[in-house]
Amino acid sequence: MPQRIVVVGTGLIGTSIALAMRERGAEVLLADRDEAALRLAVELGAGEPLPGTALDEPADLAVLAVPPAAVAVTLLDAQKRRLAAAYTDVASVKALPMAQAADLGCDLTTFVAGHPLAGSERSGPGAARADLFLGRPWALCAAPQSAPEAVAAARALAKECGAMPVEVDAAEHDRAVALVSHGPHVVSAAVAARLTGADDVALGLSGQGVRDVTRIAASDPRLWIGILSANSQPVADVLEAVATDLAVAASLLRDGSEEAAAHVADLLLRGNAGRSRIPGKHGGDQPAYATVQVVIPDRPGELAMIFQAAGIAQVNIEDVTIEHSPGRPLGVLELAVEPDAAERLADELRARGWSVPSPAGSAGT
Ligand SMILES: NC(=O)c1ccc[n+]([C@@H]2O[C@H](COP(=O)([O-])OP(=O)(O)OC[C@H]3O[C@@H](n4cnc5c(N)ncnc54)[C@H](O)[C@@H]3O)[C@@H](O)[C@H]2O)c1
Numbered sequence: 134m135p136q137r138i139v140v141v142g143t144g145l146i147g148t149s150i151a152l153a154m155r156e157r158g159a160e161v162l163l164a165d166r167d168e169a170a171l172r173l174a175v176e177l178g179a180g181e182p183l184p185g186t187a188l189d190e191p192a193d194l195a196v197l198a199v200p201p202a203a204v205a206v207t208l209l210d211a212q213k214r215r216l217a218a219a220y221t222d223v224a225s226v227k228a229l230p231m232a233q234a235a236d237l238g239c240d241l242t243t244f245v246a247g248h249p250l251a252g253s254e255r256s257g258p259g260a261a262r263a264d265l266f267l268g269r270p271w272a273l274c275a276a277p278q279s280a281p282e283a284v285a286a287a288r289a290l291a292k293e294c295g296a297m298p299v300e301v302d303a304a305e306h307d308r309a310v311a312l313v314s315h316g317p318h319v320v321s322a323a324v325a326a327r328l329t330g331a332d333d334v335a336l337g338l339s340g341q342g343v344r345d346v347t348r349i350a351a352s353d354p355r356l357w358i359g360i361l362s363a364n365s366q367p368v369a370d371v372l373e374a375v376a377t378d379l380a381v382a383a384s385l386l387r388d389g390s391e392e393a394a395a396h397v398a399d400l401l402l403r404g405n406a407g408r409s410r411i412p413g414k415h416g417g418d419q420p421a422y423a424t425v426q427v428v429i430p431d432r433p434g435e436l437a438m439i440f441q442a443a444g445i446a447q448v449n450i451e452d453v454t455i456e457h458s459p460g461r462p463l464g465v466l467e468l469a470v471e472p473d474a475a476e477r478l479a480d481e482l483r484a485r486g487w488s489v490p491s492p493a494g495s496a497g498t
């Protein structure tokens with residue numbers, strides 16, 4: 134395990150890596166060109182500021198957690214300063230930053246490009262979490278020149294952060310993430326963009342569906358334009374295929390016949406099939422949790438009492454979402470739990486006066 138690491142770029146990803154490595158007992162030195170981001174990361178306990186002077190001894194690994202366009206220059210600068218024995222980055226696109234690093238004359242023997250497939254629509258150190266990478270894939274794209282020690286250091290970082298290292302060629306990585314990350318990001322933005330002209334009635338009827346589809350549309354556009362333009366051709370391929378499906382669905386719906394509806398159903402069925410192919414967080418099937426819905430009045434302490442009741446019923450809550458009813462002092466809390474615990478939790482909550490419908494997906498249903 135790298136005992137001493139440098140993190141350049143203390144935003145969401147850099148600070149999350151720093152926090153994870155601090156939990157593993159590593160010494161972490163932090164740098165960011167934005168002083169406020171650096172200060173906040175230090176205050177959050179992610180590490181100490183990297184001294185401006187030369188290090189007495191290079192760190193084991195330097196992690197460059199800066200936007201894709203800044204990776205190559207940051208690598209060159211870090212190598213000139215002899216910050217570490219090995220270097221890795223976290224940028225969402227790999228082939229272009231690697232080519233830029235080669236063009237700038239960086240030492241590729243000590244560099245292994247990386248990309249953790251975990252993140253958030255939020256930016257900056259304030260959104261960082263030590264557990265961000267647990268069970269997530271972490272792509273490693275070694276160059277032909279990368280030394281085995283550098284590959285081992287980057288692998289160890291991914292593993293210490295709780296992720297699963299996946300070695301993959303850079304061009305293949307970029308095509309793959311166009312399909313599973315970059316393309317979906319643009320589709321989410323396109324759906325969310327329709328809402329800019331929505332009236333209050335439509336917005337007031339927003340449920341969880343539109344929230345799920347548009348969560349990532351809240352991301353930082355400056356970061357994402359950098360990602361998309363560095364992976365433009367593979368992303369364009371994905372978007373053209375999606376656009377074809379959408380155009381066909383629209384024209385079939387305009388047609389309005391039963392036969393046309395059957396063709397639209399085909400897209401929905403392909404959607405089911407595609408969705409079911411996404412592996413769960415730990416590489417296996419997605420966990421099938423049951424959902425216990427609780428209608429809750431919007432008043433202080435309500436959530437705490439529900440969580441306490443779950444504790445008394447010995448039920449572990451795997452996930453929580455709250456759906457607010459616009460204009461009403463009520464919300465619906467959805468608790469994801471193991472299927473065989475759902476009825477037990479529902480009974481406990483009903484006994485304490487909450488209104489709880491029969492759980493969906495419980496062992497008895
Ligand atoms: N956001 C995600 O979900 C996600 C997930 C995986 C990987 N990534 C990749 O991680 C990298 C960082 O993204 P983020 O979400 O943490 O962004 P962020 O905006 O939260 O943080 C980036 C930080 O880098 C700093 N920075 C920019 N240029 C710099 C430079 N030249 N020298 C020093 N610091 C510099 C910024 O001041 C900022 O604090 C990007 O390459 C992104 O593609 C992002």
Ligand SMILES: O=C(O)C(=O)C[C@]1(C(=O)O)C=C[C@@H](O)C=C1
Pocket residue numbers: 224225249250251252253254313314315349
């Ligand atoms: O979960 C999210 O918010 C993300 O968008 C994370 C996500 C992804 O698409 O999965 C986004 C970009 C990254 O390069 C890696 C992860």
